[in-house]
Amino acid sequence: MPPDLLILVHVDDATGETLQHVTDRIIAAGARSVQILGTTTKKGRPGHVCLIDLPSEREDDVATILAVELGAWGYRILESRHRHFDISLKPRSVQVAHRGKMLAAEVRCKYIRNDGRLLAVKVDHDDLVRLQAALAQHGTEVSVRVLRTACERDAWRAPDAQSLEIDL
Numbered sequence: 001m002p003p004d005l006l007i008l009v010h011v012d013d014a015t016g017e018t019l020q021h022v023t024d025r026i027i028a029a030g031a032r033s034v035q036i037l038g039t040t041t042k043k044g045r046p047g048h049v050c051l052i053d054l055p056s057e058r059e060d061d062v063a064t065i066l067a068v069e070l071g072a073w074g075y076r077i078l079e080s081r082h083r084h085f086d087i088s089l090k091p092r093s094v095q096v097a098h099r100g101k102m103l104a105a106e107v108r109c110k111y112i113r114n115d116g117r118l119l120a121v122k123v124d125h126d127d128l129v130r131l132q133a134a135l136a137q138h139g140t141e142v143s144v145r146v147l148r149t150a151c152e153r154d155a156w157r158a159p160d161a162q163s164l165e166i167d168l
Contacts, residue, residue: 003056004032004053004054004055004056004082005052005053005054005055005056005059005077006051006052006053006077006078006080006082007050007051007052007054007059007062007075007076007077007078008049008050008051008052008075008076008077008078009049009050009052009066009070009072009074009075009076010039010041010047010048010049010072011047011048011049011050011070011072012041012045012047013045013047014048014070018069018070019036019048019050021069022050022065022066022069022070023036025065025069026052026054026062026065026066029054029058029061029062029065030054030055030057030058030061030062031052031053031054031058031062032053032054032055033052033053034050034051034052034053035050035051036048036049036050036051037049037050037051050066053082063075085112085113085114085119086112086113086114086116087110087111087112087113088110088111088113089108089109089110089111089124090108090109090111091106091107091108091109092106092107092108092109092155092161092162092163092164093105093106093162093163093164094106094107094131094151094163094164094165094166095163095164095165095166096131096135096166096167096168097165097166097167097168098135098140098142098167098168099140101138101139101140103131103134103135103138103140105127105130105131105134106127107123107124107127107128107131107151107164108123108124108127109121109122109123109124109151109152109155110122110123110124111155111159118156118159121152121155121156121159122152123147123148123151123152123155125144125148128144128147128148128151129144131147132144132147135147140168142168146168147166150166150168151164151166154166
């Protein structure tokens, strides 16, 4: 299996909209992740540094996007070693009880493990936003932060359970 690459590219003049468009294209071209950091360049001008994690076989496609969309003159390939944890994404039904009302929905839980040991649980943000909207339609206002805490706590306590039961 060819190694993964970490590309670093400097961007001098790009709008937020352009950077989002480029990020979407780079992800679609096979990158695992894209991080964009705000910087200050020569003469105090604003700029960005993009860090792109991708399989080496996708380098040419990403390089073309960087040149065409951002006018990049080149980029650096950082010597690094990336250690991936074991990650599984599992859908879970969730039953939310609040003030005598019950709502059923589904959320996706990401379980992060190392050598079989559970390290973290993260619930998909978009699923939490949908859950929040469904609760609001039933007259229950609750923050995404509170929903995240409740769902992740229950998913952590019973990682093999098919459903989560949340009492707000």
